[in-house]
Amino acid sequence: MGFLHITVERWGEVKGLFWRRRLVNGRELPHWHVATRKEDGSWEHEDTISFAMTPEELDQELAELESGYFDGRQGRLRMEWLNGEEAKSALSEHFHG
Numbered sequence: 675m676g677f678l679h680i681t682v683e684r685w686g687e688v689k690g691l692f693w694r695r696r697l698v699n700g701r702e703l704p705h706w707h708v709a710t711r712k713e714d715g716s717w718e719h720e721d722t723i724s725f726a727m728t729p730e731e732l733d734q735e736l737a738e739l740e741s742g743y744f745d746g747r748q749g750r751l752r753m754e755w756l757n758g759e760e761a762k763s764a765l766s767e768h769f770h771g
Contacts (some may be wrong), residue, residue, distance in 0.1 A: 675686045675710075675711045676708060676709055676710035676711055677708070677764050677769075678706060678707070678708050678711045678744055678746075678753065679706075679707040679708075679709075679765060679768075679769045680704050680705070680706060680739075681702055681704070681705045681707070682692060682702050682703070682704060683704075683705045683723065684697070684700055684701070684702050684703075684704070684768075685700065685702075685703050686699050686700030686701065687699050687726070688710070699753070703723050703726070703732070704723070704724045704735070704736070705721065705722075705723050705724075705734075706721060706722055706723070706724070706744075706746070707720075707721045707745055707766060707769055708720045708721065708747075709768040710746075710748060710767065711769070713737045713763075717768065718747070719768075720747060739753070742754070742755075
């Protein structure tokens with residue numbers, strides 16, 4: 675059992691002189707925050723960005739999430755989406771506690 679929280683982050687390359695820096699080749703990537711219950715009842719936390727290298731790979735990752743699957747360090751996991759108070763409670767307890 676576990677929880678997955680997804681945020682979107684903008685990644686890119688910073689170029690230019692320090693007083694005129696700009697982000698180039700920017701793209702938005704999902705940032706996975708995972709809390710997994712271990713056999714002893716404690717929680718293990720992991721976070722990583724998506725490793726999708728192309729827009730097509732990212733589309734595939736998002737399609738898998740939508741269909742209820744997540745590929746994490748523990749292998750392929752089945753997911754159920756939480757809504758409303760249930761989602762707020764999980765977010766508060768496992769990610770912003």
